[in-house]
Amino acid sequence: MGPSGGVTRSTLRQQIADALRDEVLAGRLRPGRAFTVKQIAEQYGVSATPVREALFDLSAQGLLSSDQHRGFQVHEFTVRDYRAMVEARSLVVEGIFRSPADQVAVRAEALPPIRRRAAEAVRAAKGGDLDVLIGYDLRFWRELGAFVLNPYISAFLTKLRVQAWVFTVHRLRGEHADEHVLWFGHEDLVEAIAADDEPRVLAVMQDYYAHALAWADHLETRERGNPAPE
Known part of the structure; x- marks a missing residue:
């Protein structure tokens, strides 16, 4: 290069x-x-x-x-760090979608490419292709973040998503990729946003964060069972 x-x-x-x-x-x-x-x-x-x-x-x-x-x-992120990332994103996103008139402007013309990104992310997730999944997932969330009118919030959410993948990727290499490990809800979220269905948006996002926190619980349990050597 x-x-x-x-x-x-x-x-x-x-x-x-x-x-x-x-x-x-x-x-x-x-x-x-x-x-x-x-x-x-x-x-x-x-x-x-x-x-x-x-x-x-x-x-x-x-x-x-x-x-x-x-x-x-x-940087070495811990499970506690990852849990804090998930909780921070949850608090910010729920705050955004509970007052969308002031903070979110969904552009209809931007939805078709986001739908394509969502479909590719789900396909990669179901196929266990992490390299493809990470690329599409980051673009998916970054393009959704562009609907947020406050650029500082959008940048903050993107930064947290990248950090979460840094924590996640090498741990996922040793996992069997299925619905218990990877989230498949990208398309559901796009359709909820397109329909301007706030309760459905929040429900999908809550499912997403619950899924991430459940995986954090799994990692903590595994680490307790296999403590690091002193």
Whole structure:
């Protein structure tokens, strides 16, 4: 991914950040994995400056942690962190949809591509294809988030969703992907929003968060049964 032609430093910075985010979301850069600016610069064949900027960008998004001596590492989220992410999104989203006239503007012309994203996400979830699922799921929630009139809330929800996938992806690699692990309700949510059916929207969202919290319970039970070695 070396620079070419008219690629600017800021574009290169974004390209590196996007590439590393994809590596983290695919589970190829696992939590706790440490690396330096020099290592990433050599990997991509670029100078240190855009790499350093990209790594600081990902740190600001909560995906990386930095240490003066060890460099950067993929942030290790705990089950407690994941539970807090789910609960935070639940509180914000329920607040939004309980007063939609002030906070949400659904654009009918934007619904067809979101429906396609939802269908692809469900297909990938049922097929257990995490790489495809993560891409469509993030686009699905980001495009739904664009209906939220407050851009800070929308950005906050997107950040939490990305962090949740960072926590989730490597754990899901060892699970049998079925309805007990993956959520299949994307299409139900789109149709509820399209119908302007607030109770149905809230019911689907509550099902989504209950599903996520049930999986957190499962992880906590499993961790208690298999404590980490001292």
